[in-house]
Amino acid sequence: MRTKHRMIAAIDTRDVDRARLVAEAVRDHVDAIKVNWPLVLAGGLSVVKEFSRLGYVLCDLKVADIPNTNRLIVEQAMAAGASGVICHAFVGEDSVRACVEAAQPGEVFVVTEMSHPGGQEFTARHAEDFARLAVRAGAAGIIAPATRPERVKVWRGLVGSKRILAPGVGAQGGRPADAILAGADAVIVGRAIYEAADPGAAAEAIEKEIPRAPAAR
Secondary structure (H helix, E strand, C coil), rough: CCCCCEEEEECCCHHHHHHHHHHHHHHCCCCCCEEEEHHHHHHHHHHHHHHCCCCCCEEEEEECHHHHHHHHEEEEEEEHHEEEEEEEEECCCCHHHHHHHCCCCEEEEEEEECHHHHHCCHHHHHHHHHHHHHHHHHCEEEEEECCCCHHHHHHHHHHCCCEEEEEEEECCCCCCHHHHCCCCCEEEEHHHHHHHCCCCHHHHHHHCCCCCCCEEE
């Protein structure tokens, strides 16, 4: 993933037609489109293939199963046109490695700490271990919350040159500048873009909030 714009659009709607409109509107302002379960369940994996024609598609299935099942899931996502997949670390290093191997030559990003308040109940307790696991397993990077930028600084020290993608900007209260300055390579923005009356203008406005510091890695 190239982080020219330092932003990923998360299109988490169940409305496939709306998703198409948003994807086209934001393509010049984002580095990737993130597709989550609501859209996949509504439109099938064909939406991944469709959006892959616009650029990088990050398939956010938050894969979390035994290694063999993880492999099968990731293979399907990559065959559908995904360039990257998100998985969970709590299932163990062997399961994450299965994702990394199945995604080749695509990329895998590992969740460390969830961005919502409940993320502090359990994932936060082991987030640093999850980050180290991601590095050992050969993942391309990690998912770390823009809602807690002080934590992003910690993970930057743990993952070195691996990419950090930070969700939680906009509706959850995270600010793009805070996450980027803390060490994130890109922010992930959902509702603030796809629920906007003009998604393209919303994406452009958020892009302008992102510091022009050189993208790491």
